[in-house]
Amino acid sequence: MFLLPSEQPEHWDATLPLSTIIEGDYRYRLLVESVTDYAIFILDTEGHVRTWNPGAERIKGYSAEEIIGQHFSVFYPPEVDGKAVCGFELEAATRDGRFEAEGWRMRRDGARFWANVVITALRNPEGVLVGFAKVTRDLTERRDAEEQARRSRLLVDSVKDYAIFVLDPEGHVRTWNPGAERIKQYKAEEIIGKHFSVFYPPEVDGKAVCDFELEVAARDGRFEAEGWRVRQDGSRLWANVVITALRSPEGELVGFAKVTRDLTERRNAEQQAQRFQLLVESVKDYAIFVLDPKGHVSTWNAGAQRIKQYEAEEIIGKHFSVFYPPEVDGKAVCDFELDVATREGRFEAEGWRVRKDGSRFWANVVITALRTPEGPVVGFAKVTRDLTERRNAEEQMRSLAAENAALEQKARIQQFQEQFLAILGHDLRNPLAAIDMGSGILRQRSSDDTSLRILDRIDSSSRRMSRMIQQILDLTRSRLAGGIEVNPGPTDLAGVLGSIVDELRTAYPRATLELHCAPSTGTWDSDRLEQIFSNLIGNAIVHGGRDGIVRIEAGSGDGEAYVTVHNDGPPIPEHLRASLFDPFRRGDTESRTSKTAGLGLGLFISRELAIAHGGNIEFESSQAHGTTFRVTLPKEFRKP
């Protein structure tokens, strides 16, 4: 250890003049000149450098020749009034014997160093000041280290986000920072000296785990882990822990630095994000995916795959216009949708979309703009539901409702028809029956010709009326109420024809009716057969030739009976033939004025009746062969 002369006054030869001192005691000189860690030199009483040692040369960068004779103010930085400071320092050293300070000094090359300076006044035995010894140490590195340590300390002390503390080699807490207090809740005085196993949950063998961690840190220099730790109040935190071994320059383990971060929120957020992602990925009923700001698909979930049929790798990167039907300008529609979502935050619509295989589904689509906290749209969330079934159900409901309405309408019409038929059948016939009855009574009580003639007119009008009612009833039933009713039973065709012919012979005494009838029986409605044949034979009589011969032939074969009714009158005019069986047919006016004229429904109803029996009516008519109507009737009744 180098000793300063002033600290060793007993070795100082105060009798020596400064020059001698400068020349130096040999031992001192040797010592001084070998020292390289300290600048040791002598100033004269004015402060000029008088000696220079290797330490001075090393620290300050000047050689002896360059500096000797110069004032020591050159060592000061330019911003300092070196002369004044030097004067003050020498004055202090003169007054107090010694002056010590630390401060910035300059090397010859202008670089700065942090110097510890001790200036000692040198006096001769008489006490006369002869100069100053100046010892300067370069403390830059030490200062840097100190500064760094100070800063670190400051840093550690101010850090709130990290628990940073030191453990001794056995794992006892030795320091504590605000972050540690915040995270672990212990105050410094509560935790310092305690073993860091207190931070572990009770179900863990804290001591063993701690020993293991310190062992790893001691061996590898560092240990890092994440796991659950416990706060003072027992609540848990998910911690990232880094333990670093602290060793002395000699390599001796002096403790551990432990840095703990509370990642609970991050972990929760991560887990939530993970769960959310899992949720989105596993949802099958909704297609949930993200579009980039331009509308390209950037994520895909199970629901999207199920509904739209694309695998993730097939669709990611594609524009979402592919989901639109070809007849739609997908790009324009997509742009519009994204525009609305951007402007209003949200877009919702229902419409047809297309699956990968080209099939369509009715989709409910919600597009939501995804924004960063700063505002710009970073993409869109798109949620699509397949509502095809719901739509189908709705459509079905609608068509069912329409069907019901149609049925109701039909029921109303049917009700109206029934009322109409009831009026026709009942209400119009009752008065006719009363008229008939009245005419019968009067006929029984009258004997004069006039009264009888009038009663004949009443009766024939009543019969005509009755026939027309029957015809309208039949027409209505055949056209509106599901066909004319027939009540088939065993019927003798010859008998039916015979009685009609008899009746008509009475009614038309001038007509000649020839009946050729082979016995023929079948299952028919005899009343309806009467209606058919009295119509056909009556027509034949009316339209017959001058001789008035009507030939009626009946026979059977091949499971059916037939009846032909023939007359030799003028043929049916060409223009009437096609519509001969139409209802309300306009025949020639002459026939309408005749006694049997009705509503033009006779042939229509006759054929309807034949059809209702499973048969038909056809006719042939020519100048040469006259007119023949042919009725065919299956012997066994069968519904047409």
Place this chain on the structure above:
Amino acid sequence: MKNGTTKHTVLVVEDEEDLREMIREALELNGYAVIIAEDGKEALARLSGIEHLCLALIDLLMPGMNGWDLFHELERRSELAGVPIVVYSSVAGRAPKGATRVLQKPLSFRDLLATVREYCAA
């Protein structure tokens, strides 16, 4: 019974007054005793006053008790067993099974008399 107890009586049930009265006139003119009723209920009420019922002539479509109900009620009564029930109606096709005879309206004077004569001595 209007015309003494010796005559056989015809029960006529018809809701339409003109026709009902005309039938009564026609039958009485031809020597029958006639009891008229305008619906099934009235017909049943009048039955107790009839000593020799030879025929019931009933309409089907009537307000109040209709002809079908009346028919079944008449059929049910043992004291009326053997009395012919003739249905005359505009809906003759719907006449109840078991009717002695079914006549389609309009009913002519001739048919009416012929039918009644079949069952009843004047």
